[in-house]
Amino acid sequence: MKSAVKAQQAEDSAETGAQQIRDAIREAIVERRLSPGTKLSESDVGNLFNVSRTLARAALQALSYEGLVSVEKNRGAFVAYPSPDEARQIFAARRLVEPGILREAAARITPGDISQLRELLLEEGRLMSERGQTARRAEIKASGDFHLMLAEISGNAIMQRFMEELVARSSLVIALYGQSTASSCGHSEHGDIIAAIENDDLDRACQLMLHHIAHIEADLDLRARKSLGLKEAFEL
């Protein structure tokens, strides 16, 4: 599925080296190898990928359009540090669009799609039982891929791109505000949703999706701890 997602955008383009850098950094952010707030200086990025600052800058700009990095004028680019309010908006957006995407996907889903989804779930479960950071990161990506694949099946490239943005930003939010050591997504809920789709019970599938999103959000601690930095941090 990963290849399918990429192919759709690749086509003739492979636009430029900047694209590759953008993708590499995005992956690093989504997999949480880069923490929110980390500074991404143009020179450093350029050196890291052996390109000039021009390309590094282009990649960072691109990521800022996706909301994954924030560039501050004359100060530089940082891995985005979503505020609690932003976090709420991200999940509100997901609650708003994912049921609709699910409905469209269900209308066009093929047996092949379903088996691919199942495969994804299996992989996810396997990673879940594994130990180690590598497995954890792969699991994070896999759980997002479930939602992305639904968007892909829906056949609407625009919604798919939007979901990619939302999933990526969700990962950032979870990295910042997530509490449970458990992974980002309740794995079993994904399976339930597929089952509901197979049973042609669309309303139930949507309801499950909403619950699922609410579940993820419930694991967050979005109390505005605005730096809490001075006295409060030390008076105990």
Next chain:
Amino acid sequence: MKSAVKAQQAEDSAETGAQQIRDAIREAIVERRLSPGTKLSESDVGNLFNVSRTLARAALQALSYEGLVSVEKNRGAFVAYPSPDEARQIFAARRLVEPGILREAAARITPGDISQLRELLLEEGRLMSERGQTARRAEIKASGDFHLMLAEISGNAIMQRFMEELVARSSLVIALYGQSTASSCGHSEHGDIIAAIENDDLDRACQLMLHHIAHIEADLDLRARKSLGLKEAFEL
């Protein structure tokens, strides 16, 4: 309202000259002063705004992320020429998200917002009765602003940005495939939607919104006339 929309993004940023160029070009595209397919060479854009190719390029890249221009490797940037399929996806996306946005907006709407919406409608009506291209362009923008303002009222900046993209791209689609000489949006339908909101009849408001979108789409001729260029163009 225009100022409000801009202020929200301006804040401290005003990031750079590229942003201004991007906005100027976008406005030109949305108001249909630039037709789909028009070539936007980096040098030309740079000269036009008296900046280097660097900034022109950045602006064009930004617009390509919004789907308003398509850049082809080693060939240049063009005002986007959405395919019929893309057009359908754009409107499918709008049908998917606008009812949700409407619901959120209705939940937070204030009397002040309503009067602002009414004001927008009045302006729209006034422009509608005027003659001339300038009025036509202003009307196009105004009719889009109605949808954008609902997104703004909804309080979700992410959905707002997404709607901005969808409305802008819709304008392109209408420019390409629209048939009626009449303006893009049925003006009266906007008023009906506001009325339904005021009556707390959300379901009706959503239904009106869906009809409204369907209406716009119905005015399009999305038959794939694939260039129609060879024999068909001349055999009559």
Next chain:
DNA sequence: ACGCAAAAAGTTGTATACGATTTCGCTGCC
């Protein structure tokens, strides 16, 4: 020793330069 000011270092914003790729027009051949 502390605080403030000025300079130095580092980083971003923009312009220019150069190599690579495409496009277009020309010449020459069929």
Next chain:
DNA sequence: GGCAGCGAAATCGTATACAACTTTTTGCGT
């Protein structure tokens, strides 16, 4: 007359250079 091939012009992709701004360090005075 038309088409293939070649060369020039235009345009894009990327690197480098310089100016403007920010941050840090240094040094002086109190």
